[in-house]
Amino acid sequence: MARRKNKELMELAMDMGGEEAVEVIKALEKKGEATDEELAEVTEIRVNTVRKVLYMLYDQGLAEFKRIRDKETGWYYYYWHLDIKRLPEILRSKKMAELKKLKEMLEEETGEIYYWCGTPGHPKLTFDEAMEYEFQCPICGEMIMQYDNTQIVEELKRRIEELEIELGLKKKPGKRK
Template sequence: MILTAVKKVGGDGLFASIIEEIGGENAVKVANALSDKDEATDEEIAEKTEMRLNAVRKVLYRLYENRLASYRRTRDTRTGWFIYFWKLNPEKLRNLIISRKCMVCQRLKERLEYERGNMIFHCGDANCEQLTFDIAMDASFKCPNCSKTLIFVRNDKSIELLENKIEELENELRDLKF
């Protein structure tokens, strides 16, 4: 399987799953090609993976943006062009996970603030969206989509769920940072 070589680099497969999330199946192929060597050029990777050079470069740049790959650059004395030697940085995975969890936690906190700060109304139809008090009042408490009467929705369970998830993420972040 393609992920096995990347699992070798990342230990428990977490590195492989993050690579796949970032760049899909092509990123896994590129990571597998890189995991066999300390470093390789984009041309070598393209040849080994049988991918187009542009596709390989695109994946490498995405991995670089996420700090999971790095390069060193040398000048070819014969042609004068730069040659890039790429390598994987599985040790940077921890920082990437921390930053992503922080981002998710922040979004959940914003949603919690929204849930706490708004009265929510809904008509009961799964195809219609929930509305805040101000919007429901402007619509005379009639659903703008189906014209049914809007009813107050208690969001205590949503708030509790968000609080629990935020607490869980904050505990995970505390553990990861130390």
């Protein structure tokens, strides 16, 4: 697997199922094809967790399995392998969703002036709301003031542009002379 693709897959795995998903995928990639039990053994992760990761991958279209019947015992074994053809498509739709969220955040930050006590996690109030609370934070009671969101707005704009370039929705800005 190409290094870049691999990195993207591992990041996606981390998002979907944390460390354990990353370990399972690494083991599966190394073995090429393996049963859930085999993967549980090499990763030392509980087989139930391994199965959860495998089904999650299957749901996303990133893994496939073959069902093979053992002639002697009559039991069925599932042999799993990775199939990352859909990876670019999945990553793209994830990025599109992120872009949408960022744009909404930007709209919120630029559309209205907010009043805030300055403590992260405490609410940012509109002018009308701030009036209602007599310009005091409803949580800590500190005075709330108009806050300067230039930095937040700049950061949001930067991330939006980055994503738009990554997604091919926007061209990279040319070098300025």
